[in-house]
Amino acid sequence: MKKKRKRYKIRIERLAFSFSVISMLILLVLNGAISIFSSSKEKINDTTLLVKSKPSFVVCIDPGHGAYDRGTESADGVFEKDVVLKVGLKVGQILENNNIKVVYTRKDDETILGSDDKEDLRKRVQIAHDNKADVFVSIHCNSYKDASIKGIELWCDEPNTKDELLAKYIQDELYKLKYTEKRNMKYQSNSPLYVLKNNDAISTLVEIGYLTNKDDSTFITSKNGQAKCAEAIAKAILSFKESIKK
Structure with missing residues (x-):
């Protein structure tokens, strides 16, 4: 009888030991699973935060005039609307190649934004507003009755503003070309x-040269001149973007 009790006691002790070992293993597995889940959850949350905080930069390119509105004209019959459209599209292409989101007020000569000047201008500003543009650059050619007048001219809202800073970047890059x-x-x-007055975005208007001046006109109506002007404007916008980020 004593032997049976002894064997029974040994069996209980073995079962208790086995149960203890199994319990420890279960706890280890559960802790590991919780740890993996927590780690995974943290990674997911980190990724989500990263995506949400990813900065975006939108540039609205506004080639002035268009369709029925020819703008000014060179001595040999080249219209402002055609010059600035070519330059504007090239600017946009360069920016897009640098991972900048670009919107245009027009991408062709058929687009009619308004039946009159006021409606046309209002819609250009509305396009920038609807797309939450950070920067708005309106591209034009100048004219004057005195054909000797030439040069690059930039317009902005007020002195000592980001608008002026953007305008100065563009002015300086264009001037480096030394064509005027x-x-x-x-x-x-x-x-x-x-x-400029009614825009939410940081805005400037650039007159790349005078179509009424022979030297300016020769450069800005040429394919090479338009490409260089576009590169200068795009470079200025990219430099401005980096400067305000810092």
Whole structure:
């Protein structure tokens, strides 16, 4: 009887030991699973935060005039609307190649934004607003009754603003091409421009040269000149983007 009790006691002790070992293994497995789940959850949350905080930069390119509105004209019959469209599309292409989101107020000569000047300008600003543009650059050619007048001219809202900084970047890059003169910066106080005054985006208007001046016209109506102007404007926008990020 004592032997049976002894054997029975040994069996209970072995079962208790086995149960203890199994319990420890189960706990280890569960802890490992919880740890993996927590780690995975943390990674997912980190990734989600990274995506949400990823910065975006939108540039609205506005080739002035278009369709029925020819803008100014060179002595040999080249219209402003055609020059600035070619330059604007090239600027946009360069920016897109640098992973910048670009929207255009027009990409062809058939687009009619408004039946009159006021409606046309309002819709250009609306396109920038609807696309939450960070930067708005309106591209134009200049003209004057005195054909000797030439140069690069930039317009912006007020002095000592990001608008002026963007304008200066563009002015400086264009002037590096040495095809014409650098004219003084123009501000809204001189003559309010609708696309600058009513824009949410950091805005500037660039006159790349005078179509009424022979030297300016020869450069800005040429394929090479348009490509260089586009490269200069795009480079300035990219430099401006980096400067405000810092």
